[in-house]
Amino acid sequence: MNVDALAALWQEVTGEPLPPVTFTGDEHVLPGRYRVAHAAAVCVAATTLAADAGSKVHIGHAAEAFRSERHLRPPADLWTPLSGDYRTADGWVRLHANYPHHAAAILRALGVPEDGVRAEAARRRAVDVEESVLAEGGAAAAMRTREEWLTDGPGAAIRTEPLVAIERIDETGQRDSVVGAQRPANGPGPAALAGVRVLDLTHVIAGPVGGRALAAHGADVLHVGAAHLPVLEQLVLDTGFGKRSCHLDLRAEPDRLRALVSGADVFLQSYRPGALAAKGFGARDLAAMRPGIVVVELAAYGHTGPWRDRRGFDSLVQMSCGIAAGDPPAPLPVQALDHATGWLAAFGTIAALRRRATEGGSWRVRLSLARTAEWLHDLGRRDDVPVREVDVRPFLDETDSDFGRLTHLRVPGARIRPAGPRRPGRDPAEWW
Structure with missing residues (x-):
């Protein structure tokens, strides 16, 4: 793995030359055209080096940390049925409805029940759907090309x-x-x-x-x-x-x-x-x-x-x-x-x-x-090569939590074994 991106990031943030670092594993562990595993390894390495927690980073472990929610057992489903990509009259729009108030904003903006959203979106321009949902306090994004993002958007x-x-x-x-x-x-x-x-x-x-x-x-x-x-x-x-x-x-x-x-x-x-x-x-x-x-x-x-x-x-x-x-x-x-x-x-x-x-x-x-x-x-x-699946078993752990015993991916580079997640609001609003 080329360390140039890490060296540039480290220099920009710390003002210092990059300390020695070793990467193991393969970058080609995630599908798609972007170098996501490379980015994951750089981010994990920067944090680990800054915390004096070692100089070795496993690329596969870092990449899997970028989808840590998928390794939870019991599994977690992150998306509600209304969230997703919708074809519009001139392209595509994505609606984000994981929070109830955002789902309600979508229905208000489009003026239809949930089973009518797909048909209503297909009647409208993508930007019109985006703007109407945002105006109602919801979350949406029309699909833009790179050129549109840089010229007409805030890119x-x-x-x-x-x-x-x-x-x-x-x-x-x-x-x-x-x-x-x-x-x-x-x-x-x-x-x-x-x-x-x-x-x-x-x-x-x-x-x-x-x-x-x-x-x-x-x-x-x-x-x-x-x-x-x-x-x-x-x-x-x-x-x-x-x-x-x-x-x-x-x-x-x-x-x-x-x-x-x-x-x-x-x-x-x-x-x-x-x-x-x-x-x-x-x-x-x-x-x-x-x-x-x-x-x-x-x-x-x-x-x-x-x-x-x-x-x-x-x-x-x-x-x-x-x-x-x-x-x-x-x-x-x-x-x-x-x-x-x-x-x-x-x-x-x-x-x-x-x-x-x-x-x-x-x-x-x-x-x-x-x-x-x-x-x-x-x-x-990334190069167009076959994806090599990561054996995540060495990176998994089991921890007790307020939600029961969880199987989960360890945080790469962690110096301690953190306690399991606690139910929201269970602790006093004070420092130990």
């Missing part, structure tokens, strides 16, 4: 954003010789992130994958949800390893979140840009509450372009940016934009913690699914 603007943007946002946090609250960088403790407290305000896949990776390297990750918000239990099963889970209603209990922020090292969130800032929890607000904090922000369609406020998910971004272009659409074999962005978020978090330790200040890390898509596009295409 050109998104390409100007760094893949992993790291900036110091406040200098009041004093330089600290520790990575976490108590532990020095690189130990002591079971892992490099022992003592690091992470507030995880993310949902779906990308953000939770990032939190899971940080937990696998020793961080104390507290996921913050709310009892009134819908949860996809299948994804909690996959991404909840190593985390505690509390409920907190921001509408009525902002002071409780402020109390948690005051004791946190990392604030990881995947709300749409500006949503938390409107509630008083923007990056600079957080730096004022807790000087020295690292704020990690994930978005779908970038942080600066014309679609920055647009609701999006991995499968929708694939449709929008030309990755899935075809008749019918040809999506990636895994939700690689989600998983890659999550792993890159973990890498960026560790890099920012180390910058804080040497330079002081509070830091912001920004990533987006769409920018990750551009990076994947730039990796080129």
Whole structure:
């Protein structure tokens, strides 16, 4: 495997030359025209190296981690019947209906019951379906070609954003010789992130994958949800390893979140840009509450372009940016934009913690699914060779959880064996 992509990523994020790294296994373990396994190996290697967790990466293990939900036993079904690709009068559109309120928005936008959606979509232009669903608060994406994405869409603007943007946002946090609250960088403790407290305000896949990776390297990750918000239990099963889970209603209990922020090292969130800032929890607000904090922000369609406020998910971004272009659409074999962005978020978090330790200040890390898509596009295409199936048995484990005993894929490079996922809201909203 060529390490040029990893070396470039490492240099861009850390400012340092790439340390020695060894890849084993074969890149040709996933179908499709994009180099998804290569991307997976790069993301896992960057995070593992940053966490001082070794210099060997198995490409097959990394690739399977990008579809970790498929290895859960009991199995998890991630898609509702209404979610999927629909032929339109001029092409295709994808509807995302895994959350009940998004399904309801689709039905309102199209003015038909669920069994009439396919026929109604076929009567309309793809962009018209997309715009009407978005206007109702739903999630949809018309299929675009690469050229349309770069000229008529936000692609050109998104390409100007760094893949992993790291900036110091406040200098009041004093330089600290520790990575976490108590532990020095690189130990002591079971892992490099022992003592690091992470507030995880993310949902779906990308953000939770990032939190899971940080937990696998020793961080104390507290996921913050709310009892009134819908949860996809299948994804909690996959991404909840190593985390505690509390409920907190921001509408009525902002002071409780402020109390948690005051004791946190990392604030990881995947709300749409500006949503938390409107509630008083923007990056600079957080730096004022807790000087020295690292704020990690994930978005779908970038942080600066014309679609920055647009609701999006991995499968929708694939449709929008030309990755899935075809008749019918040809999506990636895994939700690689989600998983890659999550792993890159973990890498960026560790890099920012180390910058804080040497330079002081509070830091912001920004990533987006769409920018990750551009990076994947730039990796080129894979050779047209037969796919070699990975024997995942060496990478599987069994762990007890609040949902029973689970068979699951181990997090590649993990320095500890994280506890199993916990039911949403079962823990108090406080640090240990």
